[in-house]
Amino acid sequence: MSEILRVENLKKYFPVQKSFIEVFFSKELEFIRAVDDVSFSVEEGEILSLVGESGCGKTTVGRMLVGLEEPTSGKIIFKNKDLTSLEGEERRAMHRHLQIIFQDPYASLNPKMKIGDHLIDPLLIHGLASNSEAKEIAMEMLERVGLVPADQFFNRLPYQLSGGQRQRVAIARAMVLKPEFVVADEPVSMIDVSLRAAILNLLLSFKDEYRLSMLFITHDLSVARLVGDRIAVMYLGKIVEIGDVDEVVQEPKHPYTAALLSAVPSFEKKDLRIDIKGDVANPRNPPPGCRYHPRCPFAKKECKEVEPELTGDRHRVACHFPLEIKID
Amino acid sequence: MMVAESLASNNKVLKIRNLSTHYFSRRGVLKAVDRVSMDLRKQEFIGIVGESGCGKSTLAFSIMRLIQPPGKIVEGEILFNGKDLLKLKDEEMRRVRGKEIGMVFQDPMTSLDPLEKIGDQIVETIQMHEDVDKKEALEKAMKLLESVGLPGDRVNYYPHQLSGGQRQRVMIALAIALNPTLLIADEPTTALDVIVQEKIMEILEKMKREGRSIILITHDFSLAAEKSDRILIMYAGWIVEMGDSMKLVAEPLHPYTKGLIESVPDIWLARKIKTMPGFPPDLINPPPGCKFHPRCPKAKEICKREEPPLIEVNGRLVKCWLYE
Amino acid sequence: MAEKPKANVEVKNLATRIFKPIIPEAEGRNMVIAGLIIVITILLMAVLADVIAPYNPTKFAGKPLSPPSLQNPMGTDNLGRDILSRVIFGSRIVLVVVFSAAMVSMSIGVPIGLISGYFGGKLDRAISMVMDSMYAFPSLILAIAIAAVLGPSVVNAVVAISVVYVPTYFRMVRGQTLSLKSRLFVEAARAAGAGNTRIMSKYIFPNLVTTAIVVFSLSIADAILTEAGLSFLGFIVTAPTPDWGFDLSSGRPYLPSGYWWMITFPGFMVMLLALGFALIGEGLSEVYAPGRER
Structure with a gap:
């Protein structure tokens, strides 16, 4: 290709x-x-x-x-x-x-x-x-x-x-x-x-x-x-996760992707509960560090200070502490 | 209708019998709701x-008796806690609205006064029905906002x-301000993102746990399947299938229900979707017989001529000749 | 007695049948039809004046200042001329003046409004300022000022009146263009590679036509009154040419003495014609109300 x-x-x-x-x-x-x-x-x-x-x-x-x-x-x-x-x-x-x-x-x-x-x-x-x-x-x-x-x-x-x-x-x-x-x-x-x-x-x-x-x-x-074929997830002007569809959906690494997935209604409800707090921040002054940190249940000190880069090979994620879950 | 009656038992909050609501236009009569019967039990969450x-939506507005000309409820009964809402005087109906039945609309901006603080709007609603002073009502308003997951100080905010x-x-806080036993939510999350939708649904589920009955009107089949105890499928003014959500999704009886499930993309069921042929009928000139027959893969000769009866199959109701 | 209402109904049905294909079925259609009936009747009257007027409008036709009678259905004026005939012939000048003026202001106002609204920027601000300052003047006063500079004549009246109504078209068209140019279908055309000229001519202009027609009718209704005012002040015709506004001024001195018919009939016609166009304009704006995509 x-x-x-x-x-x-x-x-x-x-x-x-x-x-x-x-x-x-x-x-x-x-x-x-x-x-x-x-x-x-x-x-x-x-x-x-x-x-x-x-x-x-x-x-x-x-x-x-x-x-x-x-x-x-x-x-x-x-x-x-x-x-x-x-x-x-x-x-x-x-x-x-x-x-x-x-x-x-x-x-x-x-x-x-x-x-x-x-x-x-x-x-x-x-x-x-x-x-x-x-x-x-x-x-x-x-x-x-x-x-x-x-x-x-x-x-x-x-x-x-x-x-x-x-x-x-x-x-x-x-x-x-x-x-x-x-x-x-x-x-x-x-x-x-x-x-x-x-x-x-x-x-x-x-x-x-x-x-x-x-x-x-x-x-x-x-x-x-x-x-x-592939999927890219955006949050507040940035791509937070990108990769092959099945991988992103079944093994989401970013807490935001996981939160979205757990909120999607389905005929076959999965036991996936990833919390998300509050509302989206104003894009005029996005939060420092990771833009998602005020809403992230897993946020640590580093998340508030350092903006994460999109890293990885084919399945890339912008998160200091990517999730390791598998949904099937 | 006999079958529906046979399913009836006590603790019915709402019983609708043979309800028809028509719109009269220059082109002809539009039968938006066509001889619909349904029940709602206490503390039941039903998805339409x-x-x-x-x-x-016409069905929901009919229950609230909010149908405006050129629309008109032409026949039927809406028994709410035993009394027929259609026989009430306007004044009595006004007391039912809000106090006994609350409603949440699709677009909250059109139902909120942009020039009035949130708190004042709730206070006004409370004081219209209850004899409390402003301070007490305001305290209640703050509690209500907290119960729907908003900080109480939002009473001082304007809608925008x-x-x-x-x-x-x-809107939900307003709808439950007077503690109604029935809450009707008409496409409450259509304009909202999934995460917000999930939070709103959590509130509705909480309302149910607190003892209310909920009617959720939605075009999102999977949402209804996930949240409601029972589902009612409507097509062209008819209820074509109703029954327990899990069973209905697992084994749809009506070809329309089946087609709908198969045509909806689903995040977890990684499968191809099937195209449903045709398009919804013109309700002023609906097809004869079963209104779904031109789109139905299983249509028989009789479907083109005669209206199918509502049949009970495995504890579910389906309006289809296949099960006769 | 019983015949008359029936005839009316038939007339109405006939009118409905004729106009139905042109005007979409919608609220406001009856207003349009009523307006069209008035305007078309007066138009026919102007065209066929030579045939239907009983007398020569500038010649003696009976005893001066005689009240309405069988010979002179609207009476005669101070020079013994038949008022009915003057009213019939008088429709000619006003119609010619207002129609030509409206055409001129439309063909200036629409393109300027379209270009100004579409491109925006400094040019738009400059043009808008000029137009707004013109619009701020009462139309009659502006027309008088222009006519006074140019001198009395029919052509000059057309010029004066067209200048007055250019801002009306400009403002409406500019406003519509502003909202149309950000509509999705214009963006779609742009994404397909369409240039500015094409977007203006094929995507924006056709959507302005209905507005222009509405403004056309309403501005004519207003222009009729302006024309009558100019004519009344002697800026359009001189004696003995019949014109409603001018005849109003010649009849005015006789009103206190009780000769009411000299001004009543021309005055009524001015009002009726303005009403006709106003009905068409208002009706059309309802027929083509936003939300109805036709």
Whole structure:
């Protein structure tokens, strides 16, 4: 396998909106450290699940990959080219291979644009097809994602479609450019339960067919395990654990991963109780040392002072005192 | 309905018989809840599971008699501790709400007044029903917050100063302020992360241990399976299956229940998921016969023509022709 | 007696049938239909003035200052001209002025608002400041000031009125663009590689159209009153050209003597036409209320 995407020391700091009085009394600009030094890589044909709670920065990572957000620092190396150093036409050409599927299928389609045009437009933008060819490709893609009869769906407007159908359109729009890498940002969390499986299986079918690589962003560990080859767990802007899905899920080393796992509802409840204290800290001033230490039941003195590095070979964890448990 | 009756015994907190709630729109009549019967025992934790639009929230709002036009409860009985809620005067019903039945909604922000301190809102609720002075009520409010795992000094906070999970705790505190015997939680954790969800569920379980009956309405089958004693599966306004949670998950009877379980990714059951064909029906023009038949892998001729009866199988109830 | 209501019902049904395909079924539709009936009737009146007006509006048609009668249904003015005919012909100038003015202000205000809102930054702040300071003036006073500088004529009135309403379009379109440009579907287009021009023309502009139509109707309703005011002050037409606002001012001196009909009918028409457009605008804004994705 060869690596298709590598992210190195990626950071995104958002300046904090301040009131007049705050600006007056403090000179320093404050930042929300949404993503704070994140590194990972994705192999060709691999799905990396990125999990974490809301506000942990996982969506911001995805948005940076597809160019919707400029990194504060760090590199995004896609097919041996650093996307952050590219500009203009070259950048646009590279981004054709990097597409995104958003969470909200109700907001991600243009309410005044026909379904078919949503698929044609990307092809025309990149000059990949003439009008009539584009229409043909769009029809094929509609059929491919299960919107049949395609000619009927082609002329409809988004409001005439259900949430599940809209998400199929969003997938079709991303796939029509034949990308090599797709960021899927919570693609099923707003879809009806009984329709989720269909959407997930559809995405997985593209992986097999095109050898597609994917960053699958989700808060749902069950989904993350199902679709992912590997899994990365984020907490307060940092990756705290990353490794092969089964290893991370069955032998979690980070107390946060274990706490998440013990809270996931399941038909087969495991006897796993890892406590977690309080609430997530404010990303404006993350705690010193390990960011998780105020909530960690195992925290020791070192955790409050020294920030742990992500260490390990294939299963990497950022913890001074990694757990040694096995769940089966 | 006879079967449901036969299962009935004493210590029933809630008995719903043949309840129908319809919405009247320009396009036609939408049967959100269609002749539903169910029971809830004292200190029982029941999970109502279904997809959006299956009528589970309408059922909850019907119990509270909070259905707004164009919706209307068109028939049935809701017997709560022996009295029919549908026959009460508005004034009497208002006393039932809060005092006897508490409700927690999906979005706590819309149910909390953003301009009023948490404490004042709880005090107001207490004083509306109980004759206590402000100081006493405030003390009670602090105790309530502590009972849902929040520090008592949060009475001085405004809703926006709390996180989503904390707000939902406040909502539970409000719902139990008057010590109701029944607590209905309508998708209380849908907007929250798993860890917070777990904490909220712990509170609900504690409420149950304290003697209350709990109705948890959720689209998350595994959550209901894990937390509730009994599960009710709703589809297109019908209860299609109900019974003991463990048994229902281990051996689902209704094809919809089975399909749902097989289509949900599960963290510990490392297995492929199966796609359920089709999509939920249009409730204004539902399919004839069994409303699930167009999606059902086991549909027979009769399913397309006649509504299936509610049948008792191994102590469970299932609305399906397969078991006739 | 019993015939009349029935006819009304039929008219209403007919109207519903005609407009149903155009206007989605929603609250506010009846307002739109009522407004359209008023406006279309007055439009027809203006177009067919030569056919339906009983007299030449600038010629003697009866005893001066005679009250409404069978010969002169709205009476005659101080020069013996038929008021009904003047009211019918008078609709022409006001309609021409307000329509042209609204078109001009729309075609200036919409693109500026779109560009300003989309790109933001210093340019946006500068344009917004100019527009806001214009908007702060009462529309009639601003129009008078401009018309006074340019001199009285129909064309100048159009210019004056269009300038007045540019900020209205600008503000609405800019605000909408601000919210649209951060919507997910615009981000999706950007992720698919769409450039600024394409995003503005294919993704943002189509979503502004309904707003522009609403603003168009409401600003016309307001412009009618402004036009009447300008005309009343003599900034648009000179005698003997019939125009409602102008006729109001010629009739005003006779009101104290009890000749009420000289100002009542043109005044009523001004009000009715403004009401018609206001109904359309308000109705449409309800039909296309946010949340309804049509």
